[in-house]
Amino acid sequence: MDSSVPMLNSNQLASDRTWLAYERTLMAWIRTATSMISFGFTIYKFFEERPPNPHALLSSRDFAILMISFGLIALTLATIQHVREITSLKGQESRTHFSIALVLSILIALLGAIALISILHRE
Numbered sequence: 001m002d003s004s005v006p007m008l009n010s011n012q013l014a015s016d017r018t019w020l021a022y023e024r025t026l027m028a029w030i031r032t033a034t035s036m037i038s039f040g041f042t043i044y045k046f047f048e049e050r051p052p053n054p055h056a057l058l059s060s061r062d063f064a065i066l067m068i069s070f071g072l073i074a075l076t077l078a079t080i081q082h083v084r085e086i087t088s089l090k091g092q093e094s095r096t097h098f099s100i101a102l103v104l105s106i107l108i109a110l111l112g113a114i115a116l117i118s119i120l121h122r123e
Contacts, residue, residue: 015089019097022085026101029078030108033071037112040067044119061119068116072109079105 044064052059058066082102090096 012095015092019086019089022082022089023099023101026078026082026099026105029075030101030105033075033078033112034108036071036074037068037108037115040064040071041115041119043067064119065116068112068119072112072116075105075109075112079109 041064043060047060050060079102082099082105086097086099086102
């Protein structure tokens with residue numbers, strides 16, 4: 001066996017599996033939030049030119065704002081949970097990991113916020 005590659009013990013492997021599970025969970029939330037944000041923005045753009053229905057409970061604009069807001073809230077809560085779990089895991093292991101999912105989560109949240117602001121500024 002190659003002596004230059006350090007052997008990992010079972011605790012380190014379990015910690016790595018847990019960290020990867022946290023990453024997969026955040027990626028699932030990112031997919032869900034991205035779907036909600038893009039669906040809301042699509043609804044807004046699709047019905048933008050139509051006259052509003054006076055009998056509707058929600059206008060297409062209101063529905064779009066709700067969908068994008070729910071997506072942003074879900075993404076924010078999932079990101080906070082991810083950071084807490086990763087922080088608690090860091091106390092148990094010696095290695096540090098770089099979370100690409102966390103970076104992507106922040107970028108998607110920024111794009112969602114831009115979409116929400118653009119809808120709010122248009123009447």
